[in-house]
Amino acid sequence: MADLTPEQVKHHVKIYVMVFVALAFLTIVTVAISYLDLGVKASVALALFVASIKGSLVACYFMHLIDEKITIYWTLLVTAAMFMVLLFVPLSAMLAHTKI
Amino acid sequence: MDIPYTVKDRPDTGLYNGKLGIWLFLASEVMLFGGLFSAYIFLRTGVDTWPIGADILNVPLATLNTLFLITSSVTMVMSWASLKLKDLAKFKLYAGLTLLLACGFLIVKYFEYTHKFHVGLFPSTNTFLGIYFTMTGLHVLHIIGGIIVIFYFWMPGSKMWKSDPERFTNRIEIVGLYWHFVDLVWIFLFPVLYLL
Numbered sequence: 001m002a003d004l005t006p007e008q009v010k011h012h013v014k015i016y017v018m019v020f021v022a023l024a025f026l027t028i029v030t031v032a033i034s035y036l037d038l039g040v041k042a043s044v045a046l047a048l049f050v051a052s053i054k055g056s057l058v059a060c061y062f063m064h065l066i067d068e069k070i071t072i073y074w075t076l077l078v079t080a081a082m083f084m085v086l087l088f089v090p091l092s093a094m095l096a097h098t099k100i
Numbered sequence: 101m102d103i104p105y106t107v108k109d110r111p112d113t114g115l116y117n118g119k120l121g122i123w124l125f126l127a128s129e130v131m132l133f134g135g136l137f138s139a140y141i142f143l144r145t146g147v148d149t150w151p152i153g154a155d156i157l158n159v160p161l162a163t164l165n166t167l168f169l170i171t172s173s174v175t176m177v178m179s180w181a182s183l184k185l186k187d188l189a190k191f192k193l194y195a196g197l198t199l200l201l202a203c204g205f206l207i208v209k210y211f212e213y214t215h216k217f218h219v220g221l222f223p224s225t226n227t228f229l230g231i232y233f234t235m236t237g238l239h240v241l242h243i244i245g246g247i248i249v250i251f252y253f254w255m256p257g258s259k260m261w262k263s264d265p266e267r268f269t270n271r272i273e274i275v276g277l278y279w280h281f282v283d284l285v286w287i288f289l290f291p292v293l294y295l296l
Contacts, residue, residue: 009184016181020174027166034154034295047291054287058170062177062280069114072123079127086134090142 019061026054107266122274126281133285136235140292143227151228153294156221158212162294165208166286172201173283176250176276183269188261191272195254198279202247209240232293239289242282249275 004012030050038046060066065076104110105117113120144150153159179194216222216229223233253272260268 004184006185009181013178013181016174016177020170023170023173024167027163027170030291030295031159031163034159034291040296044296047296048288051288051291055284058173058280058284058287062173062283063277071113071115071120075120075123075127079130083130083134086131086138087141090138090145093142094145 015061019057022057023054026050030054107264107270116270118270118274119277122277126277129281133235133238136231136238137288137292140231140235143231147227151226153228153232153296156228157232157294158215159294161208161212162290165205166290168201168205168208169283169286172198172205173280175201176279180269180272180276183261183265183272186265188258191261192254192258195250195272199247199250199254202243202250205243206240206247209236235289235293239282239285242285246275246279246282250279 030047033046033050034043036043065072103117107116109116110120175194175197179191179198182188182190182194213233221229223230253268253275257271258268260271
């Protein structure tokens with residue numbers, strides 16, 4: 001992001017505004033979904049799906065991950081792998097529990 | 101001695117040092133919050149019944165706070181873009197708005213917390229409230245940390261714009277990355293704690 005022309009920056013600003021509108025809309029969608037009677041599993045899946053879209057928008061456009069250097073992608077790949085381990089620790093414990 | 105690569109990219113990483121530094125810090129932050137999300141799953145799946153957040157917590161206030169934070173993320177990135185356009189006045193405006201929205205978030209959170217305490221709901225009341233206060237409390241600490249740093253760059257730290265504008269712009273990019281991460285965490289905390 002070091003060598004942007006003023007025109008490129010202005011183009012970025014337009015994208016930021018569009019992303020903001022999308023985030024505000026998806027926030028309303030998230031709340032609306034919670035009022036539907038979908039059952040726990042479907043509600044959790046749908047809410048996390050919408051949150052993932054919102055999170056991706058923030059990461060890709062506000063944090064500029066859509067156009068970053070390879071060093072950062074590698075750093076995040078390792079982080080994502082470790083994060084998945086963290087999430088699967090309780091799940092594997094659950095599976096072990098059900099076997100007993 | 102000057103700190104190397106504060107403006108120019110290092111040839112081996114392709115990044116200025118501060119940027120790699122903040123991403124490594126954010127990686128550690130992912131693990132910090134990740135551990136708590138992991139604990140949440142563990143606690144929730146380990147019991148037969150788990151309350152619906154909306155029955156205990158205030159969803160309209162949390163929705164307002166979500167809007168505060170996503171708006172503050174936009175104003176933060178706009179403050180960086182203003183510096184890229186060499187407009188310090190606009191930077192001050194957007195950074196000031198970011199601070200205002202962040203303080204708005206804290207005020208709403210204060211009312212939420214004090215209401216809970218007032219009706220006798222504490223972290224020790226039950227497991228749900230325990231994890232709720234832990235996760236949102238840690239997040240609030242991050243908001244306070246962000247406010248301190250943004251305020252510094254908004255007021256005294258902005259002197260650097262005159263002496264070294266590129267380095268100052270990079271500093272704002274770095275604090276912006278942190279601030280967007282704090283927003284990103286809330287994007288997941290909101291549905292997980294309040295809606296599900």
